[in-house]
Amino acid sequence: MSLRLPGNELSGRGVGVRVAEDQYASDTISLQRIEQDVYESIESKPLIIAPGGFFDANWFNEFTSKTTKSEDVTRCIYNLGPGADEHHVEKILDPSYLDSEADTFKRLQSTLKSSVTSATAWLGEAGGAYNGCRNLVTNGFVFSFCALLWHRLMGRNVLLTSFSGIHQVVEIYLDDTSLSLAATSIRDPMPLHSTGAVWNAIKDYILQLQKRELGERLLHRTMGSLSKTAHEMSIDGDEPPPQYIVKESTFGPIDSSPPLIPIPIIDISLLSSTSSPSSIEELEKLRSALSSWGCFQAIGHGIPDSYLDKVREVAKQFFALPVDEKRKYSRADRDGEGHGGDLIVSEKQVLDWSDRLALKILPEDERRLNLWPESPAEFREILHDYSMKINSVLDLLFKAIAMSLNLEADCFLKQFGERAHLIARFNFYPPCPRPDQVLGLKPHSDKSGMTVLLQDKEVEGLHVLKDDQWFRVPIIPHALVVNVGDQMQIMTNGIIKSPIHRAVTNSEKLRISVAVSNEAEPEREIGPAEALIDEKRPRLYRNVKNYAAINFECFQKGEIAITTVKI
Ligand SMILES: O=C(O)CCC(=O)C(=O)O
Numbered sequence: 224m225s226l227r228l229p230g231n232e233l234s235g236r237g238v239g240v241r242v243a244e245d246q247y248a249s250d251t252i253s254l255q256r257i258e259q260d261v262y263e264s265i266e267s268k269p270l271i272i273a274p275g276g277f278f279d280a281n282w283f284n285e286f287t288s289k290t291t292k293s294e295d296v297t298r299c300i301y302n303l304g305p306g307a308d309e310h311h312v313e314k315i316l317d318p319s320y321l322d323s324e325a326d327t328f329k330r331l332q333s334t335l336k337s338s339v340t341s342a343t344a345w346l347g348e349a350g351g352a353y354n355g356c357r358n359l360v361t362n363g364f365v366f367s368f369c370a371l372l373w374h375r376l377m378g379r380n381v382l383l384t385s386f387s388g389i390h391q392v393v394e395i396y397l398d399d400t401s402l403s404l405a406a407t408s409i410r411d412p413m414p415l416h417s418t419g420a421v422w423n424a425i426k427d428y429i430l431q432l433q434k435r436e437l438g439e440r441l442l443h444r445t446m447g448s449l450s451k452t453a454h455e456m457s458i459d460g461d462e463p464p465p466q467y468i469v470k471e472s473t474f475g476p477i478d479s480s481p482p483l484i485p486i487p488i489i490d491i492s493l494l495s496s497t498s499s500p501s502s503i504e505e506l507e508k509l510r511s512a513l514s515s516w517g518c519f520q521a522i523g524h525g526i527p528d529s530y531l532d533k534v535r536e537v538a539k540q541f542f543a544l545p546v547d548e549k550r551k552y553s554r555a556d557r558d559g560e561g562h563g564g565d566l567i568v569s570e571k572q573v574l575d576w577s578d579r580l581a582l583k584i585l586p587e588d589e590r591r592l593n594l595w596p597e598s599p600a601e602f603r604e605i606l607h608d609y610s611m612k613i614n615s616v617l618d619l620l621f622k623a624i625a626m627s628l629n630l631e632a633d634c635f636l637k638q639f640g641e642r643a644h645l646i647a648r649f650n651f652y653p654p655c656p657r658p659d660q661v662l663g664l665k666p667h668s669d670k671s672g673m674t675v676l677l678q679d680k681e682v683e684g685l686h687v688l689k690d691d692q693w694f695r696v697p698i699i700p701h702a703l704v705v706n707v708g709d710q711m712q713i714m715t716n717g718i719i720k721s722p723i724h725r726a727v728t729n730s731e732k733l734r735i736s737v738a739v740s741n742e743a744e745p746e747r748e749i750g751p752a753e754a755l756i757d758e759k760r761p762r763l764y765r766n767v768k769n770y771a772a773i774n775f776e777c778f779q780k781g782e783i784a785i786t787t788v789k790i
């Protein structure tokens with residue numbers, strides 16, 4: 224963890240306002256004192272990074288002379304210009320712009336060298352006379368070569384404090400996993416009345432973080448035997464550790480082969496028009512499948528069999544890469560994106576026997592390309608292309624579902640928003656010596672709007688719960704399994720259901736599946752469509768924002784997200 228005290232452009236001459244060197248130095252020292260206090264008995268203390276702003280040699284000279292005692296003050300400098308500038312990415316990628324940044328950085332380094340301080344120069348994100356640290360700056364930074372450098376070479380968990388003189392508010396936010404979360408993750412604006420209140424608030428916040436950090440370290444120590452992924456254990460022939468064993472479950476013991484029940488099959492090529500009798504019939508079939516099962520097998524999607532095989536193939540090749548190669552794409556401890564096993568959130572958690580690679584595909588400017596595999600060579604292209612194909616399937620389905628419920632065709636699409644998220648998840652289930660005791664994927668309903676699942680062509684493993692009974696979902700090699708997610712259950716006021724499903728393991732064969740799902744823009748409120756609320760069917764769910772966050776919080780507490788948003 225590091226603490227960063229940015230000054231934005233207040234350390235230079237870029238804007239009309241400046242913070243005097245004295246003031247900035249004394250604020251930095253206050254932050255250092257708090258840190259000393261909070262981390263008194265703890266050896267590894269966070270780095271303090273200050274300031275993040277324009278480089279002005281005189282200002283920096285003066286500032287370093289006033290903070291000489293500190294061993295860990297570093298300077299953070301990367302000027303991207305005003306936050307409202309839409310050309311950040313181009314700027315960052317422009318070699319001449321980079322050269323001039325490199326020059327500034329060198330001048331900063333030499334200033335530090337010639338001063339008595341032991342601080343080192345840091346490359347960090349700054350920029351934003353207005354909109355500082357908002358999407359434009361942060362995304363511009365993330366989706367660039369420099370972000371890669373920053374994240375890979377210097378990336379730590381960053382607690383950022385920034386002062387806004389105008390609103391008398393201190394915003395502290397924790398970039399606990401990755402830069403791209405910076406703009407959206409924990410942001411606690413606190414009204415402040417005095418400088419003392421500022422520092423007290425910061426201290427409280429750091430205390431909270433420290434508690435969380437220590438808690439997590441403890442958790443990882445307790446779950447410490449889990450240094451290997453399920454795949455590595457499977458290769459080494461290890462017995463699954465106790466954390467993977469399903470002891471008691473609300474769903475009873477694992478029966479890895481319950482009855483096979485053909486879930487409905489729907490020809491989605493018939494859904495796009497409403498006029499022909501076969502379309503009307505198919506729409507009715509869709510409505511009934513989704514209200515009774517919440518899932519179906521989609522045929523007529525127009526994606527050739529050979530292409531589906533290709534998707535399966537590149538997925539298989541990725542998971543077959545050497546451990547070190549895959550490690551390049553590892554997700555951070557609390558991050559959902561990247562390659563790894565289950566997110567560990569509690570000691571009581573029963574872990575899934577699977578490795579996953581989860582990646583955000585849309586919005587395109589939020590892609591974290593550093594987590595996108597470069598091997599096999601076609602992976603990225605196929606991932607992009609396949610996801611776009613599935614996105615079109617989803618569009619078609621949302622319109623068809625709306626029509627089947629007599630709603631405006633774009634009624635759901637509007638709710639998801641223009642910057643809806645599209646997420647691809649590759650699930651890899653290695654052979655498991657105890658399929659009777661270990662699950663590949665725990666029972667869950669998807670948090671998405673809808674999920675389109677490409678099943679393994681040969682190895683079964685998906686089970687769906689209907690009327691309190693598990694059923695095996697058969698493999699239809701050229702079909703795509705469509706699952707309603709919680710967000711559509713909410714938007715349809717419970718008319719269609721997001722089914723509980725799970726994946727089982729088997730002792731002989733590995734299994735791969737690829738899920739692509741959409742989620743509403745996190746900042747957007749979603750809720751039951753007005754036309755689906757009436758006296759007979761009163762509103763079942765409250766309006767919610769950022770359902771993924773609600774879902775994660777519930778997962779941590781062992782609660783079921785959809786029931787917590789019920790009225
Ligand atoms: O692997 C499967 O069949 C199920 C995957 C799944 O449910 C998911 O990724 O949400």
Ligand SMILES: [Fe+2]
Nearest residue numbers: 667668669724
């Ligand atoms: Fe799922």
